[in-house]
Amino acid sequence: MATLLLVVIYLSFISLGVPDSLLGTAWPVLYRELGVPLASQSAVSILCSLATMTSSMNSARIISHLGTGKVTAFSTLLTAAALLGFSFSGSFWFMCLMAIPLGLGAGCVDSALNNYVSIHYNATVMSFLHCFYGVGVMVSPYIMSVVINSAVGWRGGYRTASLIQALIGSILLLALPLWKKAHGEESIQAEKKMKVLPISQTLRIPGALMTCLLFLTFCAIEVICGGWSATYMVEAKHMSADLAARATMYFYLGMALGRFLSGVAAKKLTPWQIIFISMGILGVSQTTLLVSGNNVLTMAALLMTGLGVGPLYPNFNYMTPLHFGKDVSQSVMGMQMTFASIGTIAAPALCGVLGQLLGMGIFPAYLMIFYVLTAVGIIALRRTLRQVGRLQQ
Numbered sequence: 001m002a003t004l005l006l007v008v009i010y011l012s013f014i015s016l017g018v019p020d021s022l023l024g025t026a027w028p029v030l031y032r033e034l035g036v037p038l039a040s041q042s043a044v045s046i047l048c049s050l051a052t053m054t055s056s057m058n059s060a061r062i063i064s065h066l067g068t069g070k071v072t073a074f075s076t077l078l079t080a081a082a083l084l085g086f087s088f089s090g091s092f093w094f095m096c097l098m099a100i101p102l103g104l105g106a107g108c109v110d111s112a113l114n115n116y117v118s119i120h121y122n123a124t125v126m127s128f129l130h131c132f133y134g135v136g137v138m139v140s141p142y143i144m145s146v147v148i149n150s151a152v153g154w155r156g157g158y159r160t161a162s163l164i165q166a167l168i169g170s171i172l173l174l175a176l177p178l179w180k181k182a183h184g185e186e187s188i189q190a191e192k193k194m195k196v197l198p199i200s201q202t203l204r205i206p207g208a209l210m211t212c213l214l215f216l217t218f219c220a221i222e223v224i225c226g227g228w229s230a231t232y233m234v235e236a237k238h239m240s241a242d243l244a245a246r247a248t249m250y251f252y253l254g255m256a257l258g259r260f261l262s263g264v265a266a267k268k269l270t271p272w273q274i275i276f277i278s279m280g281i282l283g284v285s286q287t288t289l290l291v292s293g294n295n296v297l298t299m300a301a302l303l304m305t306g307l308g309v310g311p312l313y314p315n316f317n318y319m320t321p322l323h324f325g326k327d328v329s330q331s332v333m334g335m336q337m338t339f340a341s342i343g344t345i346a347a348p349a350l351c352g353v354l355g356q357l358l359g360m361g362i363f364p365a366y367l368m369i370f371y372v373l374t375a376v377g378i379i380a381l382r383r384t385l386r387q388v389g390r391l392q393q
Contacts, residue, residue, distance in 0.1 A: 005178045010132045015076050015168040016109050017136020018161050026144055026154040036092045044099045049345045051103025056337035059111035060196045060330040068116045069179035071108050073172035078105035080165035087158035114317040115333040119326055123271050126318040127263030134256040197331040206388045208332050210381040212339040217374040218312045219340040220347030225251045227348045229302055232363035237295055247299045254306025262311035271315040282308030286371045289364040322392045
């Protein structure tokens, strides 16, 4: 039963990735049809991220009442409804409205499943889980590329994605009995009895604030590379747009490969050992980006950046119950997702402002700042956890 439930959880993470790359893929056509400025995409993304933050902050309370299975199923169906709403958008403001349920659904699923898997499965499963998120992220651009120039256009892409979400949501509803059978009634009761801590109390747990700040910094590296590497390659490296898009693809390929290799390595190495190796790879890649004058070397550095940053998210998530205890891990996990959302909103926006003021040549130095902050944060977190006797080797 535990294996069958794991298949269901993998499906859930595919569904989590499906909406994330839709807007960016459709936007070149979408903004012209709606008659809005090119930069308006940021408003939709920010609203979605704010809704994600809201649901993440309240995830412990919601899960303690409904349980992980129901939260995952209902949240997935909520995102299906939101994507269908996107497809019928006749105005930009209606699209902004639909971004709210989309974000609310995504935030709860992310927080709930990360905590559940970190408690009931091993580090290998956690890393592979995030590989399946990558499958979902890659599905949407493919769907949109097939339909965007057809009669159904971008709306057909959103409806197809909505159908995928609805199908997965229906499977999750049918699979609700599995959550009790796979890990027993005590697992369900443990969720109901988990401590629901207010934000201030959660962040006062030794090491909690530092681990949340780490989620902000390394998630910032992910979204800065994903959002601005192509612009950097075109503006600063004078690369063609199609080759620059390929460079961004190499980053995502590296990130997926990093998470897959992390899952394989977890059978022999501890999460901290994987994190140290990842930070070493990331340090080499960031230094290469800073000094490289060669486009091929720069593209290789972007792939290495993905390879290095990819394992950080699943491994830090996996260690949350180990560092802070199973009884409060959902509260801490919710705050980690919240800080990750802050990083994904603020860091790329600031990069765009600085790039406009100073030129996109600042891209490697800007990334290096977040790498240094992540390295310093890891040292500080380990020191704090060692002092309270909760450091996992």
